[in-house]
Amino acid sequence: MKNQYSKWQLIWLVTLRVVIGWHFLYEGVVKVTNPNWSSVSYLLDSEGLLKGFFYRLAANPNILKIIDFSNVCGLIAIGMGLMLGAFSRIALWAGIILLFFYYLSHPAFVGLKYALPMEGSYLIVNKVLIELIALIVLSLFPTSKIIGLDRFIFTKKN
């Protein structure tokens, strides 16, 4: 891939990709190392239009197991993918979908209240939404084929 970015553009795009990857990876890793972690309380704290949907997910122990497992694996895989720049496109879109679900279950809409305390003040826009949009931006300004393992994975052999 031809590098069309300036040096500083490239540095900060890669940095953004790496720090979001770092965040995903750590969120995944803490859940793996905590034998008690489950998404159940987060799901049951859901509000908004899809509240009932998330409640139903939480009510079924088998579905819950699948959600817990895929959430943890997803977080780690997305985190590694973004940090290393490997299969970035898939990692970016998987991350966007995952964050979209987080946002849907806890949208920062007027009138919705959560048991889970927020660490800041949000009106519609919260940090999940910002991270989600940052991933969309990264998908439009890809860097993994310049700095990242995708350079090897997707290099056409001439």
Place this chain on the structure above:
Amino acid sequence: MGESNSTENKSKDQNKIGRREILKGLATVPLIGAFLYAWYRKRKYDNLIKSAIQEEVKLNYENPVLNRKVSNEKQIRLGIIGTGSRGRALLKAAGFLSPEIIDDWIESSKESGSDKRYAEFLEQDDLNVVVNGVCDIFDVNAERGLNACANIFRKDSEGDMGTKPKRYKNYKELIAADDIDAVIIATPDHWHGTITIDAARAGKHVYCEKPMTWTVEETYEVVKAVKDNDIVFQLGHQNRQTESYFKAKQAFEKNILGKVNLIEVTTNRNDPNGAWVYPIDEEAGRHNIDWDQFIGPAPHHQFSLERFFRWRCWWDYSTGLSGDLFTHEYDAMNQILSLGIPHSAVASGGIYYYKDGRTVPDVLQMVFEYPKKDLSLMYSASLASNKRRGRLIMGHDAYMEVGANLRIFADSGSTKYRDKIEDGIIDPSLPIYTYTPGLKQVDAITSPTEQYFAGRGLLYTYRGGKRIDTSHLHIKDWLDAIRSDSQPSCNVDLGFEEAMTAHMGTIAYREKRKVFWDEENQKIV
């Protein structure tokens, strides 16, 4: 020569490009190493703090073993006296629920997947009991009780029913029945003592709702009747089955709190139902209520639907806040700290919100002194404010919040934890120990989100979708005691302590004086 030179240069360049390629491709790989190193450091730090705290708080996270293992092969034949809402709740705890309620629950679970009440009821253990007699002096409630007892297959109204047990119009006939081994008493307070005494004399085992008695005098009689007739008596304080209270007891016994000097327990409610203004059944009237039997040992009063359904509002039938709600708090504290009967009691309060003709207060404060234990037990209640204040056990080194969960916080002025607080290992604003039933290890290291949910008890209630009714465990505990000829968890001696403590508070309030317990003569003076 010139050609070979240029080839050499080209391959050098290619090597350079190749190396640069590789470097660019792998540029972020070292960051994974940095991540792992940072993570390792964090884990090490967390474990250091955790082990330093655990050095002080030698309390594990294992679930305490609650119930003894007793074979339930032998079927126990029950009778129930009083099938109002509490009586029917106890029937449910014993495995009997009316098909109409099951219909509602099934309907509601279809609407919302989170309604697991019916599924949980089906999962509730079979206690191998049968109900052979139902007594209620209100025909409608009696019929509801009979319907529940006949539903032996736990089905909705489409399902098969068993035969209805016999209905008794007078409790004396029920306790005289040969096909009944044990009775559940869920009548108004003014009948608890009298029926328990009669049942014990008839050789029936008794599960009686709290408070144990309505008057001081009958308290002695109950103890005597239970012991003389060698029956198994269980008082209905189902908190005895709450896991976090067992942990709280362990924490107290391991001296994690230091010297306990003040206990604060509270009641807060703010709705008519919570203030005992229960709905009056539309079908009720003189024709289907045995008013004379209702009055029983109480002073005579003309027929009153209000008094019949809202009996908790009058001293004539009730023990007020002290007997109805403080007893829950007291028994929990007695379970954790083995308090016994206090040396003295003072009380004050009044009817400040519900000016509906009631005689019992809706705001009440009571303070009990335990000079031998160097501590005070303070109770404060309001039926017209929902501000939740919880239960606090305060010691010099730490305080404990006891509810469905248990949280222990080090005290900033603690002697025992001073060094660790100064070293920044213990933070007095974070719990040094959190116990959430069904969960292992929610501690200072766990994420704030989890600590928050654990504190609210959300995790327990829904974890794995299974929630066990403590009343079910308490009935089971009673049946196990009958089958193994042993003592249940809230026996008559503990009931005596509960009743006397509650009576001391009530007398202090009603007679506006400080009341003492004469330990030698076992009397309130």
